Amino acid sequence: MKKSARGQGAKAKLREYFIANVGQILESTTLQQVAGGSSEWARRIRELRNEQGMNIKTHNDLSELKPGQYILVNLKPIPSFERAISKETRAFVLDRNGFTCQMCGAVAGEPHPYDSSRKTRLHIGHIIDKSQGGTDDASNLRALCSVCNEGAANITLERPSSEKLLAQIRRSSGSDQLKVLQWLVGKFPKQTSDFLVKTKEI
Structure with missing residues (x-):
């Protein structure tokens, strides 16, 4: 409490x-x-x-x-998602994952391999985030240590190459491609503007 x-x-x-x-x-x-x-x-x-x-x-x-x-960015609210993972589901996921972080392999209670100053604490993370349509079902949940859950150990994941990403985007529907474009423009507004200016000059 x-x-x-x-x-x-x-x-x-x-x-x-x-x-x-x-x-x-x-x-x-x-x-x-x-x-x-x-x-x-x-x-x-x-x-x-x-x-x-x-x-x-x-x-x-x-x-x-x-x-x-x-x-x-501003005070305009964005869509929010109520977290409703029950204690039973949390316990099930932790037990199923062997009380081990599914990204870096750190075990609950042991010194963390990427930050030995603190012991490993496990959280429950979504495989597909709720903002992308993921659910609170156990099949969409996994055990993550606090370091990986904060994104500090993303180096443990192999980042896809631009070729692989572009291949996936080309295979997706037009509406999904537009969503990717909107996200990229939102993340790189200055670069997008510079690119459009150069394009017009050509």
Whole structure:
């Protein structure tokens, strides 16, 4: 109960800080301090975005942001998703995954291989995110350590080459290709503008 109250307190502090600094690039070190030094600060930010609909962006969304930087673009809410994973489902997924992170292999309770200063803590993550139509069914869930869940250990995943990505995009429907285009334009607005200018010059 106390842990949950601390989490809610950290989330409220982060929410107020983002609103007070809307449009400003915020560093992870500052946000962790705002959250009272909580090790769960990144998770609270995801909850603000996914569950409360705050338009918070990271380097995954905007090219001008560096890893560890966040920005509340504006106060216009985005679609939010209620997390409704039961304790029974959490327990089932953790047991099924052998209490081991499915990205890096770290085992719950042991020193983390990428951050030996803290013990491995496991969370439940979605394979297909709810924002992309994923569900809370056990088949769409997996155990992830806090490091991988925060995106700090994405190096454990092999990144697809541009050739493979383009091959997949070419095979997709026109509507899906437009969604990819919209996402790319949103992430690279300056580069898109420069490209259009060069195209007109040719």
